[in-house]
Amino acid sequence: MxxxxxxxxxxxxxxxxxxxxxxxxxxxxxxxxxxxxxxxxEITKKAPWYIKKPYDQCKISYEKFLDLLQQDEQGVGVEINIYDAIEKVYELNSVELAGVLDVSMGVLGYASTQRTIPKRKRQFSSRLHIPESFFDEFLSTQLDALKKCREEFRDCYGDELIEKFKQNGYAAMEAKIEKQNAVDKIKNEKYREENQNRYQYKEKTKMYHDLSDDYKSRDYVIAITLKEGDYYGNIFYEYSSGGYGLSVDIMEDILQFIENLDCEEINELNEEGLLNNNIALQADINGKDIHFELRNDAGEKLEKTILEDELQKYIVGYEMIRCDGRGMKKERRKCGSCENFTPIEGCAKGNCSVRGDIIQRSRIICSHDYVLKADKVLC
Known part of the structure; x- marks a missing residue:
């Protein structure tokens, strides 16, 4: 061009x-x-694909892009990643190419981005009918030669076998995803077992409902109480907000959360470790029933199995039990509320243990070393 x-x-x-x-x-x-x-x-749209692709991916600068266009127009070969060239000429995506080469995506990714080791050069060269030298350096002037290699490859294996190779790539990718999902599920289950009592918010009475303007936002926890007779338990709904209280919008979100809590949603949240509750809430494998347990003040347990759409029958209340400030605003980080500040009696100054100096408490906005006093912490 x-x-x-x-x-x-x-x-x-x-x-x-x-x-x-x-x-x-x-x-x-x-x-x-x-x-x-x-x-x-115009030029970025019409540029040859082997120059356009690295530019679109921000791998080369605009000046380099122009230089390569001029180099290409003069008939001087432009270096191309051989794997990009193979995908383009052989009309394969990376998953299909991995299937054709009978390697994992990890092996192909390393070869494409790092280097092709001698063992893989021999393997890939034999399968694709490509000279091994192409894996050391490949130029745009060799694209016609690569097209001839493609025809040899197609004549050797035929459309049916090539399609099977491609499907093998997709099957391997799906198997890898399933394996990773299984590993993640085990990790999440192990995490829940180790931390099942960590976030149960038992100390409801210590909640301090802060309505000040001291924080950028707050982390809230709503206890959704389920009850039958004297037996009770909670599902915990957690969210962050810059507002205050149980607003109409927040309540709508909570009610929508409960309405969507069917077997499928329970399974997904449990697998991700995101369904925080103290009632051992689980979905049955039949996809219709859910299981949970309630306890009375004596600690006695009542086990329940109900249809997934009956959960709301047991809900008797929604209560905010946590309100934790997040990100104290700069203008609120003053010495008077800092653990490291000791006021001097009879004046507006005090000693800062971190700075080792006497400072004016009402004028300093601390951007470092600020520690909120224990008696002012929200809980």
Whole structure:
């Protein structure tokens, strides 16, 4: 592709008037040429794929992009990642190519981004009918040779077998995802077992409902209470907000959360370790029933199995039990509320144990070393 560095395509040109020189060098190449927006759009759209792709992926600069276009126009080979060239010429995506080469995506990814080790060169060369030297360096001037290799590859294996290779790649990817999901599930189950009592919010009476403007936002916890007779338990709904109290919008979100809590949703939240409750809430494998347990004040347990759409029958209340400030605003981080500050009796000054100096408590906004006093912590 030729780059026309002339007035017509230059960003400095305005209706035939040059913004750099007193006269317009119409039809002549100019060293101070800069592509106009219209021409930039054209060349970035029409550039050869092996130059366009690395530029679109921000792997080369605009100056390098222009240099490569000029190099390509002059017939000088442009270096191409051999795996990009294979995917383009053989009409395969990375998953299909991994299937054709009979390797994992990890092996293919390493070869593509790092280097192709000798063992893989022999393996890939044999399967794709490509010279091993292509894996050391591949130029745009060799694309025609690669197309001939593609025809040899297709003649050797045939469409049916090649399609089977491609499907093997997809099957391997699905198997890897399933394996990872199984590992994640085990990790999440182990985490829940180890931390099942960590977030149960038993100390409800210590909640302090802070309505000050001291924090950027707050973390709230709502205890959704389920009860039958004297037996009770909670599902905990957690959220962050810059507002206060149980607003209408928040209540709508909570009610929607409960309405969506069917077997499928319970399973998904449990697998992710996100269903915080103290009633051992689980979905049955039949996909219709849910199991949970309630306890009375004596600690006696009542086990329940109900249909998934009957859960709301047991809900008797929604109560905010935690309100924790997050990110104290800068103007609130003053010495008077800091653990490291000791006021001097009879004046507005005090000693800062971190700075080792006497400071004016009412004027200092501490951006470092601020520790909120224990008696002011929200809980």
């Amino acid at each position: 030729r780059i026309d560095k002339i007035c017509k395509t230059c960003g400095f040109d305005s209706n035939g008037v040059c913004g750099m020189y007193t006269t317009c060098k119409e039809g002549e190449e100019c060293d101070d040429w800069e592509a106009s927006l219209e021409y930039y759009t």
